[in-house]
Amino acid sequence: MIFLFTNSEYYAIIILKSINNKTDGKPVIPLLTYTFGTYIQDNYITLLLLSALIIMLIGNRKMKISGTNYVWLMIGITLAITVLQAVELMCDRYGWSHRILYYKCAATYWLYPLAAMLELYLVAPIKHKFLMAIPYAVNFILVFTDIFDTRIIYYYGVGHEYQVGPLTVIPAAATLFYVIALGVYSIRILGKNERSKGIIVLFITLSTIITVIGEKNNFLKDHTETVIALNILVYYFFLAAINHSETQKKLYESLIELEQDRTKLLMAQIQPHFIYNSLTAIRAYLDEPDRAEAAINHFSGFLRGSIDLLEEENCITAGRELKTVRDYLYMEKERFGKSLDVMYDLRDEDFFIPAFSVQVLAENAVNHGIRESKTGKGSVTVRSFATDTEHIIEVEDDGKGFTFEEPKDDDRSHIGLSNLRKRLEMMCGGKLEIISEPDKGTLARIKIPKAPELSAEGESVPEVPDDAQRNYTRGRKRLAVNIKLYKEENAMRILIVDDEESALHDISRMLKKVVPDAHIETADEAEKALELFRECEFDVAFLDIKMPVKDGLTIAKEMKQYRPLINVIMVTGFPQYALDAVRLYVSDYIVKPVLPEDLSRALANLRYPVSEIYKGLYVRCLGSFEVFFDGEPVHFGRAKVKEFFAYLIDRRGSTATNAEIRAVLWLDEATDDVKQRKYLAQLAYELRQKLEEYGAADIFIQSRDSYAVDAKKIRCDYYTALKRNEISEYRGEYMSQYSWAVLNQ
Incomplete structure (x- = not known):
């Protein structure tokens, strides 16, 4: 892009030659095209800076940054100055009327002080801006008169030479007035320890001074607009930084205000009169222990729920909030007896709301709806349900009601409604709706938008790992725990x-x-x-x-x-x-x-x-090995049958061959191999018979030369601990009566 800008004049010349060739050599001068190419070439850096700034302004328009209207105005001024510079160039090149030069020079002397004044308005908090505009107004009038050749500030000679008038310093003086004001403001900021802000303003001040001096002495004649564009960009970042700081400050103040409101609200809920009245109601039931105990439980539940929320900074579940509300309304019902009916229709409690949201509405319904009605009697209904897009909680009473125009001298308005609206909006994007009619009652409705549903897919975990996952730990000694092997009752x-x-x-x-x-x-x-x-x-x-x-x-x-x-x-x-x-x-x-x-x-x-543990067949391995059925111990006819079953349980469903089982059950005993095979077959037969006696024969698996148990059908403490990854901290015995048993972790 820069290459195109810097070579635009070259392309303009090619276009001229092309047009002349197409017209049989007749001179056709596309002045507009040539001028535009020269304009781009002379001002491409300025235009790039202004383009970037315009893009940022459009992109951040929703942020509503204060002072952006001045930025747009300064962009217009800068573009106007560049156009005027191009006009002066065309006047010199094509010998245009010197009257055009008068207009160009007047506009330039108007625009430079105007840019400096806007810089001051952008950065400094000016209360009386019309007073600060007086120097600019004087400059504007004097420059305006020179258009009619009064020669006060400037004029052009016969050969279009620029000449100075007796008051030629007026435009520069007006500009410097605003620059000095900027400098004073930057020094004041630095004195207040706002160094980053002060440095930015000081940069703006110095760059403006350099621009004015450079324009006056011609060493910045071709770059003045670029410096102004750079200044505007800095101004915008300055405004954005101020906007961010103010936004953070407002957010911090809002959070403080929200916390203060929450504390005030909490104090409003745990009022001394409610505590005294509740204790009075409980004392009245001392002759009815069950009723007194129920009241104490609900009163304790209300106090505990309320005090716990002191440390809650985020939303809580609706179920937790409604639990506190139920305890509160129970105590109010005990206080007012038949004068107050309370009903619930709670179908949705699995969502989040600010603490005390429903509590405020319930308290208002009782204190201001029912108790201030003509009869002092009525009912309160609490509902919760969900639609496709919202969770809704309603608190309705058939009491006094009110109109929204009437003044509220009580604390029904400021105890919660305005407070609650603010907290709902800030904490969960919720809304509060109030529908009320005098002498008919009030319906308060909280609406909480539903969060997007999440879904996930996963693989099931086998209940018992297969034999390839076995990881033995050998040689560990554990302290035996002498506990009763079974419960005397269930x-x-x-x-x-x-x-x-x-x-x-x-x-x-x-x-x-x-x-x-x-x-x-x-x-x-x-x-x-x-x-x-x-x-x-x-x-x-x-x-x-x-x-x-x-x-x-x-x-x-x-x-x-x-x-x-x-x-x-x-x-x-x-x-x-x-x-x-x-x-x-x-x-x-x-x-x-x-x-x-x-x-x-x-x-x-x-x-x-x-x-689950004591219903049906249950196997215990942690400690000594025992088998229970409905909580009662299962007695095996032979100890070896029980040990045979224990070994199969230890294998967790993996197959054990005839040789493996005999090597474990008889270790190094010198016994006839044929006799061992027959004995093992007898043990297998007796084990199946015992399991059939308790309706569990299907857990025993026997093939031609191997045995196993169906681990998925067995309830066992060892299997459960493995599945839930809770075996690693275990330090007790494992099948303590068998020397071959080693805990698999």
Whole structure:
């Protein structure tokens, strides 16, 4: 492109010759074409800079950068100056009328000070811009009079020679006035430690001074427009930097305002009058223990949910928000009795919303909708559902209602509605709609746009690795754990560990209601808990995290070392430990105060369900090798039959030949080979008979000279631990009664 620009005059001459040839030598001068080529050649750098600037202005038009209107004006001024320079060249070359030179010179003297004034307007915050325009106005008038040959600033002689007038310094003085103002502003900025901004303004100032001096002394005569174009480009970057800084500042201020609003909102939810009224309602039910306990649980749930949100900076699940709302409305229902009816229709809770979004609407519905109605009675309905594009939550009351024109003296407007709209829009792109009619009620609707659905394809993982994946670890010695080989009954055995006696009593009391048949043991210190764990085979352990000597996470890790499939449920008042708990493969995590529904949920979603372990045929390898059916031990007629089955279980579905089995079961015993074969056949027959007795004969596979088990049909603690990658931390025994058994990790 530069090559074309620099050689445009050459191409223009070729075009002239071509045209002259086509007209039989008659002189046809395409003046416009020639002039355009010369114009491009003289100003290609300036035009390139201005083109790049125009592209950036168009590309960033949506950013709405302040001051871009001045930039466009300066681009026009620069282009006008380049055109005027081309006009002067044409006048010299073709002997045009000197009157055109007057117009050109007047326009130039108008444009240079105008460019300097716009530079000042662009960079400095000028309050009274019309006062700053006075020097330019004086210059404009004086230059205008010279068009009529007053010869105040300039004039042209008979031979088109430029001549100076008595006030020829006026255009330069007007320009320098604005340049000095720019310099003063740059010094003030540097004094305020805004160095980067000050350096930019100083660059603009110096380049403008150089431009003025260079134009006056002719050493920048052919490059003045290029310097101006470069200045404009710098101005634009300066404006973009200011815009970015202001945007960041506004964003920071918005975040601060949002945090302040969230804190105010939180304080509005946990108001003293609500706490006092709730405690009064609970005290009224002391003669009804069950009702009082239910009220305490909901009140605790509301307080816990609200306080936990103090640390929440992002959106939370709608289910979590609605849980707090249900606890709140339960307490309000207990306070107002038959005066308040509460209904729910919750069909969609798996999406994210800002904390306290629904809580605000529920509180307004009760306090301002129902309680301020004519009767003081009414109903509140909470709904959640989804459409194809949105998640929707509605809170509706049939109370007072209001018109949007009437003034709101209460805090219904500023406690949440304007606050909530702002948070919904900023945090999740949501909207709040309010539909209300006096004496008929109010419907508040939250709309959250659905996120794009994600899909993924994956391969299934075999339940039991094949024989090629076996990786034996030999020669390891492990501490034996003396535990009961089976449970006397099929009831769940639960261990509770907490250093607070009141917490032990409270959790134990609630568990007896949730699981009436469970066997429950408690421990108030770590060593006592581990001692109980080694003596009994517990299904579930509730562990408090913050304990002296050894915390709950350490206890859980030691338990997992000797029984990987123990269901550990962490209980604490410190949510920040959740990630550490997850790394230990815990079943659940409960935040204090513990509620019955927390315990029910945790026991219903055990990582290793007790009902699965003790229902039907179940094989245990971690510890001693035992086989159970419906929780009861399976007794084998011969010890070798049990050992034969244990070896096949150890093979995890891979085939074992007759020779391999005999080498393991009898090791180096000098026994007749034929006798061993017959004995093994007898063991296989008795094993099949035993399995048929419990309806599990299909797990035993026998071919002509080999045996195996169908691992996919066997429920085994060892297989489960392998599949879930939880065997690596195990430090206990593996099939402890057999010397050949080595744990495969």
